[in-house]
Amino acid sequence: MRRQLNTLYVTTGGAWLHRDGLNVVMEVDRQERARLPLHMLESIVCIGRILASPALLGYCAQNGITVCFLTENGKFLARVEGPVSGNVLLRKEQYRRSDDPAATTAIVRNLLVGKIHNQHAVLARGWRDHREGLSDPAKYEHAVARLKRIPLRMLEADISTDFLRGLEGEAALAYFSVLDQLIRTEASALHFSGRTRRPPQDAFNALLSFLYTLLTHDCRSALETVGLDPAVGFLHRDRPGRPSLALDLAEEFRSLLGDRLALSLVNLRQVGERDFHSADGGAVYLTDEGRKKVLVAYQERKRDQLLHAFIEEKVDIGLLPFVQAQLLARHLRGDLDAYPPFLWK
Incomplete structure (x- = not known):
């Protein structure tokens, strides 16, 4: 690699x-x-x-x-970018799988199991570290329990991709309903009441959207490195101009490289109210100085290491999308029976 x-x-x-x-x-x-x-x-x-x-x-x-x-x-x-490179046979197999409902469901199932497992890991760490300071412990504990159950429902037989998308929505609703409890700042402008986008309606959503954009860029580069077409996905439907497979791959890392980093930036006061500005219509965006702070923190975070449970090696966080892209390519080639998701521990 x-x-x-x-x-x-x-x-x-x-x-x-x-x-x-x-x-x-x-x-x-x-x-x-x-x-x-x-x-x-x-x-x-x-x-x-x-x-x-x-x-x-x-x-x-x-x-x-x-x-x-x-x-x-x-x-x-x-x-x-220059001429498209990569293994044409791998890309043809990717296109075949994306048109096969059963094959698509198998990949989407594991992607979402990884995503929701990692969301659960964020909340579980918050429960362990800040249980006494939570504003609504009962609601928070209920959300943690729901995120633990939903991946088990995804493993049931005879399940469709659309049903998996519904379970993902259920998990997102539970997750974002309590994430604000992990924001430990008195500045009300840095709290949020739920996920909003296109455009973000508050500072924390603006921070998440910017981090997700950076993550998607890295995932797209990882997919192109191993020869996959970033535009043809499984979870995200094909749409002109949208890197659907890059968005698929990013799902597993949103909680790690997006949500956790956003919480750290706010709670450690590395970004504050001055790093955001409001536009017409109520949209909120990072300022130039705010983006620079986030970029520095994002690059530093990517240098940290985590143990990858499947390959049983420590990997720089910035290399994890490349590892997962390679594992997906190996699955499409038939070297792996299933796509192994990234599970954060």
């Missing part, structure tokens, strides 16, 4: 990126602000009003460096 290389995040509004030999150079107001060797990069993510030269984009496309453009609020705009 190819090691995860660096991702360059560019957040300075009005920045101009261009190529100078084998380096990418960032200029702001015609003043050079940064320079980095291109061979160190796997991808470049431009957030906000960022310009890139054709020479830089051409070099990146030829050398397997993807360039993504996001709005300042983290919404995906475009992706520049």
